[in-house]
Amino acid sequence: MFDETQNKIIDATMSLVMEKGYTSTTTKDIAKKAEVNECTIFRRFGSKKEIIAAAMTLPEWNPCLREEDFESTGDLIADLCSFSEVYLRKVTPRMVRISIGLRSPDLYELTRDGIREVPDTFKKVLVDYFTEMQKLGKLQTDNIESLAVSFLAVNFGFVFFKASFGDGLTALQSKEYIESSVRTFVNGIGK
DSSP: OOOHHHHHHHHHHHHHHHHHOTTTOOHHHHHHHHTSOHHHHHHHTSSHHHHHHHHTTSGGGSOOOOGGGOOOOSOHHHHHHHHHHHHHHHSOHHHHHHHHHTOOTTTHHHHHHHHHHHHHHHHHHHHHHHHHHHHTTOBSOOOHHHHHHHHHHHHHHHHHHHHHHTTSSOOOOHHHHHHHHHHHHHHHHBO
């Protein structure tokens, strides 16, 4: 899709955005990191914003979470563990740092929908799943929206902490965290 030079520019830009944020990243910084002339950036993309738009189309810079990524068996613990595994495999600390780095008023219109697509997709999967589990009589509550947002927060919170602090806040790794948090969650909602 993009040639080698464009990929170098995209990678350099996104690395700098994770490190410094969009506003603090200059085209001079990008050119230096990508080992290209600054005018090459403008010839290939036109602007810093266009580099971001291009990056958002690539899987290495966008988690590409889809509803079909999630399969259910009807077993609350197994399914929610599986959902968490998919989410944490795709929504990595790197992706969170990118999302944070892209939060700039200059980019809001360009990135808002792409950034929000991931939690929207996960929430929809969870709402659909919890609705089905409620119909099967496997839940104690009928507040499906609250369950979905709570479970989304359980997963996003973990990846956000890892993005912000590495292992500094907790040495728990995702597998151990998933098993423990899902069991706790299901003990609170299951019948």
